Amino acid sequence: MNPADLPTQLHLDGALRGDALLAAVRHIAQGPLAAQVEAIDRTGYYPCAELQQLAAVGAMSAHLDSTAGPADYGLAIRAMAEASRVCGATGFMMWCQAVCGLYLQQSGNLALVGDVLERHASGAGMGGTALSNPMKSYAQIESLLLKATPVEGGYLVNGTLPWVSNLGPDHYCGAIAAVVEADGNTSQREVMFLLRCDAPGVELRECPSFSAMEGTGTYALRLKDHFIGTAEIMADPTRTFIARIRAAFVMLQCGMAVGITQGAIDSMWAVEAQLGHVNQFLEDRPDALQAELDALTARVMQLAQTPFDTSTDFFIDVLDARAHGAELCLRAAQSALMHQGARGYLMSSDVQRRVRESHFVAIVTPAIKHLRKEIARLSIEEMPA
């Protein structure tokens, strides 16, 4: 066997694992990240340096097989939760970075699993995911916005994607386009590729302001005759690839929900000594929410043992855990505001910011309504058409 044919081992320097990683993430989250949270929320500061610090300790690569150890989805989710507990927007960008790494590694494309993935995992390269539209397309909620026309050696891609996060002029993302046949008709086939923001035919466009997510490097991406060749292809066709990674993709988002919920519970306890005598009249008290969160976290950790289980029942379970996370996050953030009262309503308070972050967890793809629709679709007994 030719050694060059062997899959490249992802080499990671300085990446931590286990409790050491969680301690390091907590240290960054409560230190440098906490210092920037207000700027991220209010002035749209993109926390590139803070994200790179998180990446350097291995916070966005724990779910990848590497020299640091085998893929550990539970650890990746808990790391994301530690950051989300302080800043939901940063937790979201960690998810973007993490799933982009997942695409790169799972592509098996030698042009992507070497230097590109190594730079990505270390934080030297940063990127996101433009799969909101394709995921809704696979769930039969909307149609694909990018079209790829086959040409010599690759495809020319055209179209515009709204609202892709963790982007910047030198960033990139995983994207999917519908393949257009020679006769101009859209085929039933798609192609997935690495889309570099600085490549010819790619334009980043500013979006209107986003609630709680202004600092997430979110842009519209406009593609005009953008060429992709074999060096960019992640999957062609995509169906099997998506079937393999979809549970991992959704599961990782649970880190945001768990962390934001924990942050909300923290802020309820913070006022318990002074306000417990009135807060006892509220529903969703911190101890009850904590018990529900702990049960959900245990469920997610169990699912994280087998992220690449492709069975329908497993995927339904993952979708429901993600939905439960979003619902709990909404209730906890809302209740935290009720617990804190006026002090939580100040624009400088993390409590009101967390209400907006919880809304984001509930509406980002897959939103609660998408999750329920997809669970319903997958639950129906299949019969001859």
Next chain:
Amino acid sequence: MTAAAPAPAHPQFSASEFALRAASQALRDAFAGDADGAVATPWQSYICNACGYIYNEADGDPDGGLPPGTRLADIPDDWACPLCGVTKADFSPYEAPTLEALRAQASAAPAASIRVRGEPGVVIVGAGRAGWQLAETLRQHSATLPVTLVTACAGDRYDKPLLSVAMARQLDPLALVSETGRDAAQRLGLTLLAHTHAVRICADTRQLRTTRGVLRYGHLVLAHGARAALPPGLSPKMCWRINHLDAYQRLRQRLGSQPKDVLIIGAGLIGSELANDLALGGHRITLLDTAAEPLARWHDQKAGPQLLDAWKDLSIRFEGGLQVQQVERVGLRYRVTTTSGRRFAADEVVVAAGLLPPNRLAQGAGLAWANGIAVDSTTLQTSVSGIHALGDCISIDGQCSRYIEPIARQARTLAAAILGQPVTPYEHRAAVVRVKTTTRPMTLH
């Protein structure tokens, strides 16, 4: 009927907003005329397929450099949707629906909404005979207990045994419904969540997670029945399984009025009854089973030979001792291949290879399982407090029972337990089976 003020066309707008809108419409109309005063095409609206932003030609997009009155055709290709940044290529013509139309559309949605306050009451999963029977029994004894019925189907009431005699009795499959779910729910004063899937039980918080939200329960009753089993290697896209009215209606629709070749895999009770009924309906039936005769479970009562004798004049070919290995599509028909290499051709393939209760809900809640949801033989309580089960999904001492007769007795036991009344213990006894093969009905023990 009381006299009501005429409903405003757009009740969400105030009168002053209406005046403003009328004025701006006048302006638009003025713009819409061309220089010669001839009336041009009315202004059109277009919706962004990506984000839902509506571009109105009359209003234009002044911030994006499009003055009022800019036609879609005149928008430059590099213009961007002000909300999400896509170009005009991703816009489609849009006509605002009336509020009445929207209300009609929303009311056609199948589900009632979930109660979030008040006594949680009883939540029943499944609206087959077991679920409805329990709801009826509960209502007979309590007019006020909140009852919610969660079902993946429409919740319409029908007699499932009729599915295997409908052709012989010349029943229209669409007319098998004796009462719609909506009517039954109204009559019984309960909440029916139709087309709603129960996803997970959180026993510690007494909540049922569904595809229409989270339900609290005081008592949870699983009555979701069993699913028709599909032998490994067979595709659900090619094989019918008839355990619900909906699938039966679709099979009948597919068969149409012309005689078809139907291959049925499994010659147990359901497979034999279906074979009998579809043959009486004029179809040509091939019936396969691993056993040497149909109804082999009742071999000692000579059920098989009696049945074959009764079928002498029907177009039913029984082939025993065969194990199906593969079903493939060949043109518009199917080819069925057995492990011994025999091949059969058919227009439709029906699998009747037994029933299996789905286990995801039970397993997620940690309920004891033994071929079905294990329940106490006298109380029908599962291994987890507050959760009960009845009907086709349960097993008692590892044995399942898939018959109609026990259901009413199970419902009486459960209703009494739930309402805190003296409980008559459920008594598990062997069922008498009536084979509705109309050419020669049989009673088996």
